[in-house]
Amino acid sequence: MTLPHPLLKLDQVRRHRAGRPAVERLSLTLDRGQILGLLGVNGAGKSTTLAMIAGALKPDEGRIELDGQDFATHPALARGLLGWLPERAPHWPELTVLEHLQAHARLRGLRAGGLKQACESTIERLELAPLLRRLAGVLSQGQRQRLGLACALLHKPRLLVLDEPANALDPVQVAALRKVIREEAAAGAAVILSTHLLAETTAVCDRVAILHEGRLRHDAALDGDHAALEHTFFEIAMNGKDQAA
Numbered sequence: 001m002t003l004p005h006p007l008l009k010l011d012q013v014r015r016h017r018a019g020r021p022a023v024e025r026l027s028l029t030l031d032r033g034q035i036l037g038l039l040g041v042n043g044a045g046k047s048t049t050l051a052m053i054a055g056a057l058k059p060d061e062g063r064i065e066l067d068g069q070d071f072a073t074h075p076a077l078a079r080g081l082l083g084w085l086p087e088r089a090p091h092w093p094e095l096t097v098l099e100h101l102q103a104h105a106r107l108r109g110l111r112a113g114g115l116k117q118a119c120e121s122t123i124e125r126l127e128l129a130p131l132l133r134r135l136a137g138v139l140s141q142g143q144r145q146r147l148g149l150a151c152a153l154l155h156k157p158r159l160l161v162l163d164e165p166a167n168a169l170d171p172v173q174v175a176a177l178r179k180v181i182r183e184e185a186a187a188g189a190a191v192i193l194s195t196h197l198l199a200e201t202t203a204v205c206d207r208v209a210i211l212h213e214g215r216l217r218h219d220a221a222l223d224g225d226h227a228a229l230e231h232t233f234f235e236i237a238m239n240g241k242d243q244a245a
């Protein structure tokens with residue numbers, strides 16, 4: 001009997017940036033319906049990892065598989081399966097919010113009724129209706145973040161890759177973001193999100209991985225003992241001590 005493959009698999013992935021190791025021999029898997037928090041201090045390698053998962057950066061070594069497909073040999077297929085909110089989501093300042101959503105939907109292959117339906121449901125979920133006619137260039141940082149998240153969600157991705165998704169969001173929007181993440185996971189998508197804030201992971205994730213200096217130092221299900229996790233995080237961040245990896 002063959003076991004079903006995980007939705008996402010990283011196998012011994014390495015990446016240098018500016019001549020230095022940014023991610024070192026990183027292996028992890030993620031299953032459908034899981035919400036994994038990638039935790040680490042500034043410069044730990046979180047964004048580099050997520051950019052490789054999203055196909056924006058190529059690993060120097062190692063393999064990344066999405067739904068059993070090697071990213072290196074099937075990049076278009078893999079990209080079609082995921083939605084990525086990068087750390088600084090790019091936008092076209094001269095387009096309105098609605099034009100953004102429509103352009104992203106077209107880029108994702110949606111047309112006619114499917115495009116309209118995807119835009120309408122995303123606008124409703126992310127409460128973007130009051131912003132539709134506004135130019136992206138005049139949005140606040142938090143509003144731009146919501147637009148970036150909307151663009152990542154439009155085509156119902158099977159893997160959501162969110163880099164610091166709560167950045168610049170107010171508390172109401174943070175709660176809305178968490179609801180969306182939980183809904184996506186409940187619908188069977190896998191979610192990986194990066195943060196340097198412990199509370200972000202404990203609020204919404206069911207598993208946490210800690211990266212430090214590009215290496216995976218901890219990977220475990222969240223068991224509700226937040227004090228123990230905080231201790232582990234600080235031990236790793238302050239002393240670089242390896243924990244159960």
Ligand SMILES: Nc1ncnc2c1ncn2[C@@H]1O[C@H](COP(=O)(O)OP(=O)(O)OP(=O)(O)O)[C@@H](O)[C@H]1O
Binds near residue numbers: 018040
């Ligand atoms: N564009 C770049 N060019 C060169 N080096 C980079 C670049 N981006 C990141 N790095 C380096 O790669 C390493 C990992 O950075 P990365 O942005 O992945 O960390 P991070 O955990 O996401 O940090 P933060 O929480 O501050 O966003 C760091 O040493 C950083 O200086």
